[in-house]
Amino acid sequence: MRSETNAVTGAVTWGLLAAWAVHDTEEVVMVQRWLRTRLPELRGRFPGVPEPVWRGLAGMDRHRFGTAVAAMGVVVAAAAADGWRTGGRSAVYRTALNGFGAHGLVHLAQAAAVRGYTPGSATTPLVVLPFTLWARARLRRAGLLRPTRPRDVVQGLAFAAAATAGSHAIAHRMLRGR
Numbered sequence: 001m002r003s004e005t006n007a008v009t010g011a012v013t014w015g016l017l018a019a020w021a022v023h024d025t026e027e028v029v030m031v032q033r034w035l036r037t038r039l040p041e042l043r044g045r046f047p048g049v050p051e052p053v054w055r056g057l058a059g060m061d062r063h064r065f066g067t068a069v070a071a072m073g074v075v076v077a078a079a080a081a082d083g084w085r086t087g088g089r090s091a092v093y094r095t096a097l098n099g100f101g102a103h104g105l106v107h108l109a110q111a112a113a114v115r116g117y118t119p120g121s122a123t124t125p126l127v128v129l130p131f132t133l134w135a136r137a138r139l140r141r142a143g144l145l146r147p148t149r150p151r152d153v154v155q156g157l158a159f160a161a162a163a164t165a166g167s168h169a170i171a172h173r174m175l176r177g178r
Contacts (some may be wrong), residue, residue: 098156099130
């Protein structure tokens with residue numbers, strides 16, 4: 001149970017799950033159509049990308065992607081719950097928050113690389129980055145967050161990448177043979 005000495009509100013901690021849900025809803029809604037329409041062009045534009053990457057993207061169906069998103073939801077919910085339980089003191093929560101914000105920057109870099117929309121790039125400037133900056137400011141005001149170091153960004157990106165890879169591996173294993 002949450003103690004009364006917690007330094008931040010549920011909006012800061014559970015807000016991570018809410019912001020993630022809005023962001024990933026965009027991805028779930030848009031990824032299939034985007035892949036179908038943009039993949040042929042991208043293969044021609046980026047010939048150095050290994051063939052297994054293209055095959056993996058081409059084989060990403062709605063069920064597999066949705067299952068991966070659900071698995072990621074479990075990870076984000078656990079991090080948000082730990083943040084709430086500890087009043088924002090949880091290293092897991094803060095790393096997940098940093099990863100969420102840094103992954104938003106990756107979405108913007110992807111959109112720049114393809115010179116257009118990519119799934120997730122619309123909610124990044126509207127939800128991901130504003131929430132991350134707001135939550136980090138609240139944690140900083142509560143004395144729970146030191147200034148960002150490059151190491152924190154790398155840890156956040158590594159957390160996001162590992163959670164993404166793990167979520168997709170779970171989806172692949174669960175839906176194998178479908």
